[in-house]
Amino acid sequence: MNGSDPTRPIVFTIYSALGLHNLGLAACFLVLYVSGVCVNLLLVVVVCVEPHLHRPMYVLLVNLALCGVMGSSSVCPNIIKHLVSSRQEASLQACLTQVFFTNVYGTSIFCLLALMAYDRYVSICKPLLYHAIMTPARLRGMLLALYFILSLFSALQVYLTSSLRLCRRAVDKLLCDSLVIANLACTRTTVVSAYGLSCAVGFIVFPCLLVILSYLHIFSVTLKSPRASQRRALKTCTPHLLTFINFTVATLFGVIYNRLNNNVPNPINVFLCLSFFVFPPLLHPIIYGIKMQEIQKSIIRIMKSRMMM
Template sequence: MNSSVSTVPITFTIYSSLGLYNFALVICIFVLYVSGVCINLFLVVVICMEPRLHRPMYVLLVNLALSGVMGSSSVCPNIIKHLIANRQETSLEGCLAQVFFTNVYGGCIFCILALMAYDRYVSICKPLLYHSIMTPAKVKLMLMGVYFVLSSSSAVQVYLTSRLRLCRHTVDKLLCDSLVIANLSCTKTTLISVYGLCCAICAIIFPCFLVILSYVHIFIVVLKTSKESQRKALQTCTPHLVTFINFSVASFFGVIYNRLSYEVPKAVNVLTCINFFVIPPLLHPIIYGIKMKEIRQSINKMMKDKITQVSFRKPHC
């Protein structure tokens, strides 16, 4: 990395143009962010403490929750700091770190959702082979592969981006991404654009294709079963489908916004960022907590046990 470039801070000009909305945004983002982190960690604790939830689907759900916490934590504290501070600046190293974690976040969510769709496919279409296919060792191996590939590809993208010589240092967005930094460079390089496109295909398009393919097979099999079996399959798949559609829509608007960022109002900038980094991590555990019966039962059991423990500890007259 060019040492002269790394010492020049990147300034986010959009914050100064938000004016009176700064305080409202701080409160809104802070409440949504803290709520999302607390709900996700609570879901992780429930699944980890309940032995009957130590199954592939719930292991994947834990990783989905932790990925959501990572994504929102890589963005929200910085946004809140910039909204409060008088100077909205960050170092190039800090910007590149944000690029790394946001890239891993987006890829992790899509890849884990693809693994969850595959889990549903095996459970519904090949129930007799489920325990031999979706073993704990295989699930851990698939998750390790996802994290390794995404971390490696994102690290390479950050490295290529860090080699650029920047001629401008002002950004009219809420956060950093590789496209933002590439637009600040003195020369346009096709290598980073092509590599970024390949990463997007591997981390977004391919997992989405696997999700759609899994559900095509699921619906074909389910339509041949009884009404009761169809109801159970729909009940099992609904949380995942809602989560996948929610995150896909948020990602779609995020990609469109990146390409049209200079032609849309500032409010769209804020809403797009919140819609991708704050809302999905908040909604996903709520969707699963409401829709999945076993999680609801486990939460109720934990609360009853806690109340029972407290009542026994109270001194009796």
């Protein structure tokens, strides 16, 4: 797989530098991670058990929640293990596996947000055609194609990264990503960087443009509508807009995290990791749970039915 010894582990030097704060950080990561998994799974359960929520918007919301769980689960257990362990190292294969899932996580969230924006666009701008366009079969086809394409491109990036010959094994980051492994290579290669940039444009920048274009159409239509229609449109779009802004900012922090050199303060290192892999999966279901009355009512209805049993 690699020109250097593939059995030599990758060593994460940052954990020893954190010193006495390790246990406190481990508790923080654990609480945030478990909370994020619980609220996401609660949202998934509510949508699955409530038949009136089996609509495209909520199906996409379930996929958003599951992707959030995948993203945080791909990094948090390893970070917690390294924080409480005396040995902070991982095999190259484990690092490459983490690269695969973190890439799928980041790109799938943006693509799902683009699909959700398209769903809102059709619902508001073409309401009479909504059920003809957003059919269950078409939605399943789009989701299957999305996950297949993202997995394929992520697997190719892992393959390109695994072909690098590594001359160093020390990483001053909390986790592995393709750029971190590329920086350990004996020689700089433009192939991995160019491929990563093209994936970022195709699966991050392009979906962002689709979201922006969708909302430009939505706002142009709603501004010409009666005030009551404007309020309804704003009510249904606000959770998605907040989620999109939240994850875009988190991604910006993630890009900064990847591009910064090793000489960054440890608190910034920790915060940038939290801002991309922990906070968004925790906040997204909370945003939808607070802003969408149907989800609130469904949660209350389920809780009441459980209490009466």
